[in-house]
Amino acid sequence: MPRKPLSTEQLGLIAERFKALSEPSRLEILNTLREGERTVSEILEATGLGQANVSKHLQLLHASGFVDRRKDGVSTYYRLADGDVLRLCELMCGRLEVEARVKKKLFA
Amino acid sequence: MPRKPLSTEQLGLIAERFKALSEPSRLEILNTLREGERTVSEILEATGLGQANVSKHLQLLHASGFVDRRKDGVSTYYRLADGDVLRLCELMCGRLEVEARVKKKLFA
DNA sequence: TGAGTATATGACTATATAGTTATATATGTG
C-alpha cells in the first residue's frame, strides 16, 4: 500500500488483481510459463488441467495483465507479461518459509 | 516465483495467501491499519462494515499471518504483522498505474 | 452478581466462480 490513502475504487482494482493470483490452477499455469513462452496445448500437458478450464484461466490472466500472448497459425503462445508475478510470489514464499521455520521451532 | 519449481502443495498455500488479499473489504481493513494499531470498533467505524463481517475478515487475515493482535481488557487491538502487505499492494498499484498510463496514451 | 460493552461465532442466504461438457471459431492441409 503506497504512502497515500487509497480510494475504494482503487482497492477494488487491487483486490481484483490479487484474486487473479488466488487460484492454485492459475498459479500452476504461471509456474509453467516461468520456463518461457508456451502454447495452450503445452500448458495443458504440463498441468494436466482441462482444455476449457485452462483457456478460461488464460483469458483471466491476460485480462489482468499478468500474461501476454501472440497467435501464430493455429496456436496461441502465452508468456509472463513481466517479472511482477515472480516478485509477488517470491514475497509470499518468503512469508511461508518464515512461517514454516517458526512452526518447526515451536515443535523442536 | 522463486528460482526452484514449486510443488502443487506450495502453490496451494501461496494461492491461499493471495486469496486473503483478494477482497476489497479486507484491503480496506488493512488500509485502515496502515495508520497504526486499531480496535475492532475503530475499524468498524473507519470502514462502515458490519461487526460480524469485520470480525470474520480479521480472523482470516490473522490466520493468514497478515495481522497480529493483542487483547487488552474487553478490546482486541489489531495491527499489520509486517511490511509485506504494503509491499505487495505497492507492487499491484504500480501495475495499475502503468496500465492507466497506457490506456490514457491510447486515447490521447 | 447483574448489567453493559466488545468481540467472536453459528446459521443462513445470495452470489461468484472453478470445472466440465458440448459446441463454435479459426487456421492449416490434402
Add this chain to the structure above:
DNA sequence: CACATATATAACTATATAGTCATATACTCA
C-alpha cells in the same frame, strides 16, 4: 472444399464465501 487440429466460448453444476442476523463468550464495573 472437406477435414483435422488448436483454441475459445456457452451453458450448466457444484462449491466456496461475503454479508447479515442472532447469539454466545469474555471482560468491566457498579
